[in-house]
Ligand SMILES: CCCCC/C=C\CC/C=C/C=C/C(=O)SCCNC(=O)CCNC(=O)[C@H](O)C(C)(C)COP(=O)(O)OP(=O)(O)OC[C@H]1O[C@@H](n2cnc3c(N)ncnc32)[C@H](O)[C@@H]1OP(=O)(O)O
């Protein structure tokens with residue numbers, strides 16, 4: 352991209368990189384006010400990729416099944432709970448804010464006709480996890496589906512992080528997943544009951560990412576935990592899969608990762624499908640992976656990101672911004688070159 356900018360001058364190219372500096376200036380020129388509520392801009396090609404959000408599996412797929420979802424009161428967790436509940440599951444949703452959980456449980460069960468149980472839980476605290484699982488077992492029994500979805504995250508230069516900031520994120524994401532999985536897993540093994548576990552990580556669990564270092568470290572750990580148990584606990588009837596979502600506009604994520612709303616346009620420019628993902632798209636994939644249609648799926652890690660990861664990884668992918676005329680010039684230069 353640098354070479355192309357030198358050849359054609361930066362002004363004539365509307366590249367993400369050329370936009371980045373003025374964008375950052377705008378971002379910090381607006382003080383501390385939260386500027387959000389930008390439109391969900393879409394690239395033209397997004398018209399080819401409409402998001403179908405309604406539950407895609409057959410009604411009753413989760414009849415007589417119990418699903419436990421951490422962070423089920425908001426965002427993706429709420430969406431997955433809605434889809435599983437629509438398909439017949441009795442859901443248990445767990446997080447710190449009981450009022451939010453109660454409101455979500457009421458909203459979903461009134462639409463689906465199936466019970467949703469709100470249970471307060473701090474996944475950072477093993478005693479709280481034990482109390483939550485005790486309550487679930489008492490109310491509805493052991494689960495058939497366990498979704499480790501609860502998380503904490505915020506953008507910050509790593510040199511600004513305290514030890515407690517690192518601990519807040521890694522305790523929630525990695526230790527929280529471990530406490531939930533160990534507690535429920537041991538009880539399932541003792542009861543000789545099978546179950547499908549799903550962990551929600553992110554596309555940067557593979558690559559790491561600056562400015563979200565604790566989250567990247569913890570999510571990579573969650574993936575190692577899942578993959579280890581695929582091998583070890585398959586013999587007990589337990590299977591484990593991973594979804595790595597790209598950007599989905601939830602309040603929890605975007606208020607902490609794009610606090611001014613200024614990065615959204617840049618993000619969409621690097622997503623080949625031309626739009627953000629939706630909660631319903633994640634929920635359908637989650638429902639499939641946790642259903643008996645996926646009985647033979649264990650150890651899968653599925654990116655659902657509109658192609659963003661591949662776009663960011665490819666050395667030359669920014670050349671998609673080069674115009675036909677610019678290609679004519681470059682091709683002529685390349686063809687004139689003889690020898691080394
Ligand atoms: C270009 C980017 C565009 C956007 C891209 C979008 C998508 C791409 C992929 C996305 C992946 C998303 C992954 C996610 O996980 S999103 C989920 C987000 N949801 C949540 O985080 C919900 C839960 N979060 C919280 O409860 C809080 O945010 C929390 C994590 C800070 C925990 O809260 P709490 O327990 O109350 O902790 P505190 O006491 O407030 O803080 C603990 C510790 O951290 C320090 N700290 C807090 N905020 C910051 C900050 N912004 N910067 C630096 N440090 C911070 C705080 O000071 C405490 O440390 P002390 O040393 O002071 O005690």
Ligand SMILES: NC(=O)C1=CN([C@@H]2O[C@H](COP(=O)(O)OP(=O)(O)OC[C@H]3O[C@@H](n4cnc5c(N)ncnc54)[C@H](OP(=O)(O)O)[C@@H]3O)[C@@H](O)[C@H]2O)C=CC1
Pocket residue numbers: 421422423424425426427428445446447448449451472473474475499500501502503504523551552553554595596597598599600601602603604605
């Ligand atoms: N939205 C996105 O673009 C992406 C999201 N993800 C992942 O998707 C998942 C859901 O994120 P999203 O819906 O966007 O964001 P939310 O903030 O809405 O979801 C996070 C949930 O975790 C719960 N939670 C946080 N801390 C704890 C805790 N200590 N104990 C129990 N529950 C806790 C929160 O509830 P409460 O505050 O009540 O505790 C909240 O419901 C996360 O794993 C996130 O990493 C991954 C990639 C992209």
